[in-house]
Amino acid sequence: MKILVINGSPKREKSDTMHITHAFLEGMNAAAENDVRVIHAVDQHIEYCTGCFSCMRNGGECVHRDDMRGILxxxxxxxLLIWSYPLYCYGMPAPLKALLDRTLPLSSMAMHKVGDRYEHVGQRDFTHLRYVMICGCGFPNSTHNFEPAISQFKLCFPNNHTIITVPESPMFNAPEAVAVTEPRLKKIKEAGRQFAESYTISDDVMQAITSPMIPEDQYAAIVNGTIR
Incomplete structure (x- = not known):
């Protein structure tokens, strides 16, 4: 399988969320050999979309001459596209949002009704693609945190998507937390293996990897105790 990882964190490989993504990929590679490429959005030359819509009228030709042509x-x-990013203001970091905005050339101005909503008709065939969202956040639970990002991802990629959200993700970069992060990463590897074999993740594994690693109040106290 050819896998493109689009990392939205400005921290690149030092991203807390990339620990999760690498574990997921390790699990996938244990099931089958994959061709994996990682793009760090912050390192790409991507101009902001101006909303001129010329790309949607002329066969996908954007007015900007930058790295997005090759990325598309x-x-x-x-x-498989893996969108790996930390939660920023309940959404994705700006470099990744700029990249997502510039996928507009894949669609045309024409629209059609799908279910109870309208969608743009594609200019290119991307029906073969599958999508995984891997998102970590620094809060101790998922309640009222990930919902906006999840909604956006589902609307952008309504088919063939899998969503993994992990609270307390800064712990993956804390060596002193290895006693709890190592078992969690093993579960994430198991999720990757399951996904590679069936494009699904069992409910028990998903529940295990998306729940807090330590009690919420304990995590909050640790974070608050490190503030200078």
């Missing part, structure tokens, strides 16, 4: 081709040539 990489997306279309992949089998």
């Amino acid at each position: 081709e990489e997306i279309l040539n992949s089998d």
